[in-house]
Amino acid sequence: MANNTFNKKIADMDNLPVIAKEKFQFAQRDGAIHDTKLETKPIGYFKDAMSRFKKNKSSVVAAFIILFLVIYSIVVPIAFANNYNTSLGDNLFLEYGKLLPKAEAFLWAGWDGCKNVELGANDYNIRRAIGVETGLSPIVTAEKFTTVDETNGKTYTKYRVKLDTYYDLGMYIIVVNKENYKAIMSWQDEHQIQVIFPAVDYKAQDSTNAQRLTERTANIWYKCNDKGVPTLDQEGNFQNIYKISNGSDNYSSLRLESDPGTWSYAAITGAADMDENGNIIYDADGFPEGGVSYKLRVCKYTYFQYIYGIEPSFVFGTNSVGQDIFYRLAQGAQFSFMLAVSVSAINLTIGAIYGAIEGYFGGAADMLMERIRDVLGGIPFTVLTTLFQLHFADKVGVVGALLFAFVATGWLGMAGTVRMQFYRFKNQEYILSARTLGAKDSRIMFKHILPNALGTIVTSCVLVIPGVIFSESSLTYLGIINLESSRWTSVGTMLALGRDYLSNYPHIILFPALFISMLEISFNLFGNGLRDAFNPSLRGSEG
Amino acid sequence: MVKYIFKRIAFALLTFLIIVSLCFVLIKLLPITDAAQFGQDASVIETRRKLLGYYDPLPKQYVTFLTKTLFGGDWGVGEQIYRTKDVWEIFVEKLPPTMLLNVYSMVFAVPLGLAFGIYAALKKNKWQDHFISTSVMIIVSVPSYVYAFLVQYFLCYKLGWFPFLMKEGTDYLSWDMFVSVVPAVLSLSFGTIAGLTRYTRAELTEVLTSDFMLLARTKGLTKAQATTRHALKNAMVPIFPMIVGEFIGIISGSMIIESIFGVPGVGGLYIKSITGNQGNPDYNFFMLLSSFYTLIGLLSGIVIDLSYGFIDPRIRMGER
Numbered sequence: 001m002a003n004n005t006f007n008k009k010i011a012d013m014d015n016l017p018v019i020a021k022e023k024f025q026f027a028q029r030d031g032a033i034h035d036t037k038l039e040t041k042p043i044g045y046f047k048d049a050m051s052r053f054k055k056n057k058s059s060v061v062a063a064f065i066i067l068f069l070v071i072y073s074i075v076v077p078i079a080f081a082n083n084y085n086t087s088l089g090d091n092l093f094l095e096y097g098k099l100l101p102k103a104e105a106f107l108w109a110g111w112d113g114c115k116n117v118e119l120g121a122n123d124y125n126i127r128r129a130i131g132v133e134t135g136l137s138p139i140v141t142a143e144k145f146t147t148v149d150e151t152n153g154k155t156y157t158k159y160r161v162k163l164d165t166y167y168d169l170g171m172y173i174i175v176v177n178k179e180n181y182k183a184i185m186s187w188q189d190e191h192q193i194q195v196i197f198p199a200v201d202y203k204a205q206d207s208t209n210a211q212r213l214t215e216r217t218a219n220i221w222y223k224c225n226d227k228g229v230p231t232l233d234q235e236g237n238f239q240n241i242y243k244i245s246n247g248s249d250n251y252s253s254l255r256l257e258s259d260p261g262t263w264s265y266a267a268i269t270g271a272a273d274m275d276e277n278g279n280i281i282y283d284a285d286g287f288p289e290g291g292v293s294y295k296l297r298v299c300k301y302t303y304f305q306y307i308y309g310i311e312p313s314f315v316f317g318t319n320s321v322g323q324d325i326f327y328r329l330a331q332g333a334q335f336s337f338m339l340a341v342s343v344s345a346i347n348l349t350i351g352a353i354y355g356a357i358e359g360y361f362g363g364a365a366d367m368l369m370e371r372i373r374d375v376l377g378g379i380p381f382t383v384l385t386t387l388f389q390l391h392f393a394d395k396v397g398v399v400g401a402l403l404f405a406f407v408a409t410g411w412l413g414m415a416g417t418v419r420m421q422f423y424r425f426k427n428q429e430y431i432l433s434a435r436t437l438g439a440k441d442s443r444i445m446f447k448h449i450l451p452n453a454l455g456t457i458v459t460s461c462v463l464v465i466p467g468v469i470f471s472e473s474s475l476t477y478l479g480i481i482n483l484e485s486s487r488w489t490s491v492g493t494m495l496a497l498g499r500d501y502l503s504n505y506p507h508i509i510l511f512p513a514l515f516i517s518m519l520e521i522s523f524n525l526f527g528n529g530l531r532d533a534f535n536p537s538l539r540g541s542e543g
Numbered sequence: 544m545v546k547y548i549f550k551r552i553a554f555a556l557l558t559f560l561i562i563v564s565l566c567f568v569l570i571k572l573l574p575i576t577d578a579a580q581f582g583q584d585a586s587v588i589e590t591r592r593k594l595l596g597y598y599d600p601l602p603k604q605y606v607t608f609l610t611k612t613l614f615g616g617d618w619g620v621g622e623q624i625y626r627t628k629d630v631w632e633i634f635v636e637k638l639p640p641t642m643l644l645n646v647y648s649m650v651f652a653v654p655l656g657l658a659f660g661i662y663a664a665l666k667k668n669k670w671q672d673h674f675i676s677t678s679v680m681i682i683v684s685v686p687s688y689v690y691a692f693l694v695q696y697f698l699c700y701k702l703g704w705f706p707f708l709m710k711e712g713t714d715y716l717s718w719d720m721f722v723s724v725v726p727a728v729l730s731l732s733f734g735t736i737a738g739l740t741r742y743t744r745a746e747l748t749e750v751l752t753s754d755f756m757l758l759a760r761t762k763g764l765t766k767a768q769a770t771t772r773h774a775l776k777n778a779m780v781p782i783f784p785m786i787v788g789e790f791i792g793i794i795s796g797s798m799i800i801e802s803i804f805g806v807p808g809v810g811g812l813y814i815k816s817i818t819g820n821q822g823n824p825d826y827n828f829f830m831l832l833s834s835f836y837t838l839i840g841l842l843s844g845i846v847i848d849l850s851y852g853f854i855d856p857r858i859r860m861g862e863r
Contacts, residue, residue, distance in 0.1 A: 378558045379565075380836040382798070386817050387569050390824065470686055474799050477688060478814055495688065499803070502692060503700040513689045521684040528680075 049455060052533040059529020062522035069519055073337055076330035083308040085327040092307070093322030095172055095300055098505050100165045101317040101325075113313070114140055114164050122229040124159045126219065129230055129238050130170050133197065133221055133256075134299050138168035166312055169300035171197060171218035178287050181266065181294045185253040187306050194254050195302045197221070198263040199295075204241035206231075214241075218297055243267075249294070250287055267295040319497050319508045323489075329512055332489045333519075339399075340468040343406040344461050350407070351414025352457065356445045358415065359422025366419075377412050381471065382480065384408060389481055399488070402481055406468060417460045421453030455534030462530055466523035473516055491516050548849060555841040562837050566830060567608055571601060576823045578622035613834070619827040623820035630827045634812065634835070641801065641808030643715050647728045652735035653786055659736065660743025665770070667748055675740065682737035691730040691803045699726055708805035727804040731797060735789065742785060746778040753777075780858075784850040791843035809835070 043051070053059060102113030119127065124142070131137025140162040148155050176184070188195055200221050202214035209226035222238040223231040230238050245251070245264035255261065272280045273290030281289045304312045316325035358369045385405040392401040425431065426449060434448050450457075469491075475481050476492030483490045491512045498508030575597055577588050596604055611617050618630040625633050663675040699707050710723035750756065751774050759769040798810030805811075809832065816828035851858050 374554075375558050375561050378555075378837055378841050379562050380833070380840055382813070383566070383833040383836055386824075386829070387566065390573055391569060466684070473686070474688070478798055478802055480814065480817055495692075502696055506696055509692050513692055517685045517689050520686060521681055524684040525680065 045455070049530075049533040053529055056529045056532060058525050059532075062525035062529065065518060065522040066526055069333065069515070069522075070337060073330050073333035076327060077334060080327055080330075082310055084304075084310065084312075085324040087308075095322065096169070096304065096312060096318055097320050097322040098165075098501065098508070099169075099312065099314055099318040100505075101315060101507050101511075102166065102313050103315045104313065112164075113166050113317070114162050117161055117163050119159045119161050119163075121157045121159070122227065124161065125230045125232075126228060127161070127163065127168065129222055130167065130219060132238055134167070134171075134194070134301070136167040136299070136301055138164050138170075140164050167301060171221075171297050172300055172303075173218045173295060174298055174303075175269070175293050175295050177293055178283075181296070182285065182287070184296070184298075184306060185251070188253045191305075192254065193302050193305060194256065195298050195306050196251075196253070196265050197297045197299060198240075198242040198256065198259065198265055199249075199267050199297060201241050201243040221297075250285070265296070269293050269295060316511045317505075317507045319494065320501055320505070321497060325494070325508065325511050328489055329491070329494060329515055331487070332491045332494055332512070333515065335483065335488045335490060336469045336472060336519075339403065339406070339472060340465040343403065343410055343468045344464045346403075346407045347411040347414045347464060348457065348461050351411035352418050352450065354411065355415035355418025356422055356450065359419035360426055360441065360445050360449070362423075362426075373412050373415060376409050379409060381405075381409065382475070385475060386480060398481055398483055402472070402475075402483075406471070410464070410468075413464070414457070414460060417456060418450075418453060421456055422449055425449045425452050459527060459531040459534055462523070463527040466520045466527070469516070469519060469523075544852065551845050551848065555845055559834075559837055559841055563613065563830075563834050564605070566833050567605060568601070570826050570830065571604060573826075576623070576826070578620075578626070612830070618831045621825060622827060623823050623825035624815050624828065630831055633828075634809070634831055637807060637809050637812045639713075639715055640709070640806050641810065643720075644709075644724055644727055644731065644801070644806055644808065645797075647721075647724060648731040648735065649786075649790060651728060652732040653739065653789075655732075656736040656739025657743055657782075659740040661747060661775070663740065663744040664747035664751060667751075672744075676744065679737045679741045679744075682733055683741060685733075687730055687734050687797065688799050688803060690733045691727075691800055694726045694730050695803070698729070709807070711807070724804075724806075727800055727806060730803075731800050739782075739785070743778065743782055746781055747774060750774045750778045780851070780855045783854045784847045787850045788843045788847040791839060791846055 100113045100115055101111055103111045106112075124139070127138050131139060142162075143160040144157060145160065146155050146157055184195055187193075198221070200214060202211050205211045205214050205223065207226055210224055210228075213226065213228050214220045214224070217228060220228055221240055221242065223241055225231060233239050240258075242259075243264040244262050248268055249264050249266040251265040253265075255263070255265075270291040270293050272288035272292050275281055283289055301312060304310075314324050314326060316329065319325055319328070354369065358366045385402065388401045388405040388408070389398070392404060396404070422445075431444055431448060434444050439448070472490060473492035473495070476483055476490040477496045478492075479496065482493070484493050494512040495509055495516075498505070498512070501508055575592065578591065592598065596607055599607070612619070616631065618634075620626070621628050621630055621633065659675055659679075663672045666672045695707060699705050705726045706723045707726075708723070709727060710720050712720070714720055751770070756769055756774055759773050760766070764772070798814060800806070801808045801810035802814060812828065813832045813836075816825045816832060819825050
């Protein structure tokens with residue numbers, strides 16, 4: 001068989017196609033023979049690492065998440081600053097605490113600041129009264145149902161209500177001076193939004209207990225029983241108990257639609273200035289001069305609009321002290337990033353120098369410096385932070401003391417890494433040749449060895465960052481350090497503020513917790529990706 | 544070996560002494576806070592200061608501290624918190640809850656961590672392994688307090704299975720107590736399980752690919768036999784010290800978990816000693832707890848190193 005095909009091939013050779021001689025030409029008659037230049041670009045150490053890093057998809061995603069979080073922390077405090085979230089330390093803030101997240105763009109997804117609750121008939125009516133008075137009804141939808149109490153066999157009417165937490169804020173009493181009173185009135189006229197609501201004549205309540213209750217609770221503007229439950233008339237309407245004006249409130253602005261024009265909108269306290277005849281001195285607008293102040297019932301929602309010029313709406317809601325979580329979290333994140341990056345940079349500098357000296361010189365110097373490192377490494381971090389806070393917080397501030405604490409023992413790890421790298425490289429031939437050529441120690445250390453160790457160093461630098469952020473958030477959560485100020489906060493503090501409200505207002509904790517979890521996960525993924533890229537031999541070995 | 548152990552212990556004690564001395568000096572440099580129980584009476588405060596040697600030169604105070612406190616065991620009485628109570632006694636009282644919590648969490652976490660790690664290593668590069676490795680990566684990164692919030696919100700509040708806080712009282716082994724520490728134990732365990740899984744998987748995959756495993760299979764062992772008798776034993780060499788280290792760490796506990804679940808433990812005591820009474824830290828408690836944390840840290844380092852030699856006699860500690 002094989003012989004057959006061979007013979008056949010021989011036969012084919014005889015029948016080769018004939019090509020004319022002039023069709024042949026020399027490949028290189030005149031051209032010089034030389035190597036062609038390489039078309040591809042040379043790949044250096046970092047480029048090689050970069051190409052390896054790009055293949056690691058999860059790390060790339062992590063890098064983008066980190067980028068996103070960094071941008072969030074930088075952009076939000078600048079772009080989303082408004083009158084509300086920049087005016088911290090205002091007592092008014094507490095009135096707007098614990099509002100649920102509300103985003104205009106995601107109202108359809110249930111991100112609307114509402115919560116579903118079951119209310120008894122009384123609670124339901126109190127909520128309804130807010131809506132009737134202000135026109136901003138906290139009850140979005142309501143569904144009536146009856147339940148039977150197992151213990152006593154009674155039937156109760158209850159409501160499944162979708163409650164808007166923003167409108168549920170209701171009323172509150174403020175005491176303002178003449179100028180503010182005028183300002184609110186003119187703002188009302190300009191925007192046609194009712195801020196001031198009629199004063200209530202609490203003496204109009206039938207029982208003394210109800211009177212006391214009405215005096216304390218700004219939301220009650222109707223006849224009610226001792227528990228604040230509205231007493232309805234025959235048609236099921238609330239019966240108002242508004243005070244009739246005697247003209248002293250000087251109110252000349254928007255009135256409620258149902259107002260016959262006689263209701264009083266402000267209660268007056270304090271003494272007016274008198275002239276020598278005992279007559280009250282009035283200013284040009286007819287307001288009494290002097291220490292007269294006006295006690296107003298204002299709707300929290302519209303009063304917010306008046307004070308801050310925006311409608312209350314918080315993407316992440318507000319926490320227990322009324323801070324806008326979206327904005328405050330960005331501030332906390334900014335602080336965390338800045339702290340972590342500066343700690344990482346300082347650690348790198350100190351650690352690199354210390355580790356380089358240790359690793360390069362070896363011997364007794366190494367021995368001694370290692371023991372120093374051992375001793376410092378034995379100090380528990382919490383103890384160290386506490387001592388630094390006690391000593392330096394007064395002198396360099398809380399942040400400075402915290403930074404010192406992080407740096408004081410933080411460089412130990414970096415020094416260890418650099419030391420190992422120096423041990424690895426210092427006996428290689430190229431170092432020997434550099435030394436033979438007369439290079440100084442410092443030049444060999446920082447010009448010849450350190451660049452080779454850079455990959456490992458960069459990786460451990462990145463891996464320091466999540467550790468710092470975690471420690472910082474733990475310490476602030478525990479209250480060992482307190483970073484809270486108008487400019488800074490910490491994710492840990494934000495978590496601590498939400499701790500007591502975990503069951504009813506989980507959103508206060510949710511967003512900071514989500515933020516820190518995302519940050520830690522992506523930094524670890526990113527760091528591991530970097531390590532694999534720089535040291536392919538270490539791939540797969542975790543930790 | 545014995546020489547090495549002594550060397551390590553001697554050096555650890557020296558380190559301990561240096562750190563505690565540093566702490567002592569740093570605390571003494573702070574302004575004096577007087578014990579709150581003696582009120583505002585200047586003469587009483589003055590007498591007490593003299594009696595306790597506040598006006599002695601620092602070296603003399605240091606010697607007193609060494610002889611009376613550090614080696615004598617008299618850590619004084621609570622001045623801002625637990626006033627007039629013996630500091631050491633309060634500390635000993637706080638140990639059991641912390642240890643209880645951590646023992647439960649270790650008992651729960653170690654077998655699970657090992658099991659997941661072994662499973663992932665055996666199924667290397669299959670979907671089970673990818674699933675476990677990815678979850679581990681995520682779980683390891685998320686801080687423990689986030690688990691604490693999740694556990695508290697879902698298990699304690701939504702489902703109502705467990706109480707929010709640890710039960711009060713000293714009946715540490717009762718069933719009620721066990722139920723009340725479950726949330727804290729769970730929150731502590733997530734991280735440990737994930738860490739152990741990751742470590743076990745890494746070590747075991749390395750051992751499974753080594754030559755002696757091939758030999759074991761060639762001489763006729765089944766895969767199960769080879770894995771349990773040869774691979775696991777070898778993989779345990781680095782894993783076991785890690786577990787031992789965690790066990791030492793159980794006494795020091797987790798401050799943040801203790802504070803979230805209201806565990807009356809050492810971590811809570813430490814925080815109390817810092818925040819103290821109206822911002823005045825209690826230095827007596829602080830000194831004792833700082834020394835305690837330092838000692839535990841150093842001790843676990845030694846035990847981890849020594850356990851290498853213990854579990855695998857081929858490893859001679861202290862030799863180069």
